[in-house]
Amino acid sequence: MLVTSRVVRTLALLVVSPSAHAHGLTADIDWSRFAYTQYVTNTAYLCNSVMLFETLHRLGSRADRFMMYPAEFPTNGNSVEAKLLRKARDEYGVKLMPIEVQSRKTADSTWAQSYTKLLAFNQTQYDRVLSLDSDSTILQTMDELFLLPPCPVAIPRAYWLNPNDRVMSSQVMLVQPSAVEFRRIEQSIAAAGSKEYDMEIVNALYRDNALILPHRPYNLLTGEFRSTNHTAYLGSLIDPWNPAETLKEAKFVHFSDWPVPKPWIRASKTVIAENQPKCEMDPQTGRSDDCRARDVWRGLYEDFARRRQGVCGMTVTTN
Numbered sequence: 001m002l003v004t005s006r007v008v009r010t011l012a013l014l015v016v017s018p019s020a021h022a023h024g025l026t027a028d029i030d031w032s033r034f035a036y037t038q039y040v041t042n043t044a045y046l047c048n049s050v051m052l053f054e055t056l057h058r059l060g061s062r063a064d065r066f067m068m069y070p071a072e073f074p075t076n077g078n079s080v081e082a083k084l085l086r087k088a089r090d091e092y093g094v095k096l097m098p099i100e101v102q103s104r105k106t107a108d109s110t111w112a113q114s115y116t117k118l119l120a121f122n123q124t125q126y127d128r129v130l131s132l133d134s135d136s137t138i139l140q141t142m143d144e145l146f147l148l149p150p151c152p153v154a155i156p157r158a159y160w161l162n163p164n165d166r167v168m169s170s171q172v173m174l175v176q177p178s179a180v181e182f183r184r185i186e187q188s189i190a191a192a193g194s195k196e197y198d199m200e201i202v203n204a205l206y207r208d209n210a211l212i213l214p215h216r217p218y219n220l221l222t223g224e225f226r227s228t229n230h231t232a233y234l235g236s237l238i239d240p241w242n243p244a245e246t247l248k249e250a251k252f253v254h255f256s257d258w259p260v261p262k263p264w265i266r267a268s269k270t271v272i273a274e275n276q277p278k279c280e281m282d283p284q285t286g287r288s289d290d291c292r293a294r295d296v297w298r299g300l301y302e303d304f305a306r307r308r309q310g311v312c313g314m315t316v317t318t319n
């Protein structure tokens with residue numbers, strides 16, 4: 001019995017991470033040393049984060065779930081925020097940490113809202129945390145990332161920017177929390193110029209010693225489905241662009257479709273009509289009736305709206 005369950009566990013582990021075996025990590029892994037982490041600054045983003053945790057829970061992710069939220073949000077009572085915080089904690093096993101969210105407007109503030117993300121570096125109760133921007137959808141768990149070789153930061157590139165700049169995208173960031181690293185972060189924030197946000201700071205500090213995660217499958221933009229040039233995403237001219245395959249491969253997709261608003265805000269019919277992916281010419285029919293990219297793209301927005309209703313009881317807002 002004991003042997004069987006150990007074998008089953010080992011096999012399950014090998015499925016999660018083919019590299020785990022090579023690294024001799026097939027012994028029991030203490031998943032409570034790892035966490036997916038979210039930081040929340042307002043009610044809309046609270047819902048987004050709870051939606052991500054619902055997905056991780058539903059998909060059976062094994063790492064902890066950790067959420068930093070504004071200390072002024074109550075956890076008791078019947079406010080939307082209180083109900084969502086309790087739901088996260090009680091239904092999805094999320095560990096909650098109240099924090100101070102401050103904005104640059106406050107004279108003596110160091111923690112502008114976007115810097116709040118960098119508090120991930122201070123969560124030394126964990127060996128590793130995976131910080132994910134919440135205006136996104138998780139399509140598959142990413143537990144295997146916690147088993148990567150040690151490194152201060154593992155992060156994908158912003159593949160949609162000029163490749164010569166080799167910019168890293170802080171939308172997805174695997175961090176080894178550390179008091180020393182957090183001190184460096186705090187110093188960088190204190191010295192930051194008015195146009196330097198979390199992404200600039202992470203790039204400046206870790207450009208030369210980050211482990212680069214492949215953007216396929218860890219960092220896809222919804223805007224990719226509107227693009228007419230997929231070379232940067234595919235990274236290869238041999239690989240043909242296939243919207244359905246791209247969606248199937250991706251583990252994390254970030255909503256980024258300017259001027260289309262974020263998915264919790266209702267876009268006007270005109271904005272959608274003008275900006276949704278165009279149907280492409282199908283050589284078989286000779287007509288522009290290959291609408292796979294448009295359908296995948298619309299599907300991501302519809303799925304978001306459905307889960308927002310289901311998880312948060314909130315509709316897509318109009319403003």
Ligand SMILES: *[C@@H]1O[C@H](CO)[C@@H](O)[C@H](O)[C@H]1NC(C)=O
Nearest residue numbers: 099100111119122123124182
């Ligand atoms: C960082 O973590 C330490 C130890 O847990 C805590 O005392 C400190 O307040 C944290 N800093 C911030 C800015 O949250």
Ligand SMILES: *[C@@H]1O[C@H](CO)[C@@H](O)[C@H](O)[C@H]1NC(C)=O
Nearest residue numbers: 159163228229230231232233
């Ligand atoms: C597509 O993008 C790549 C770089 O991402 C660029 O080198 C190439 O020239 C572009 N192709 C067209 C047709 O614009």
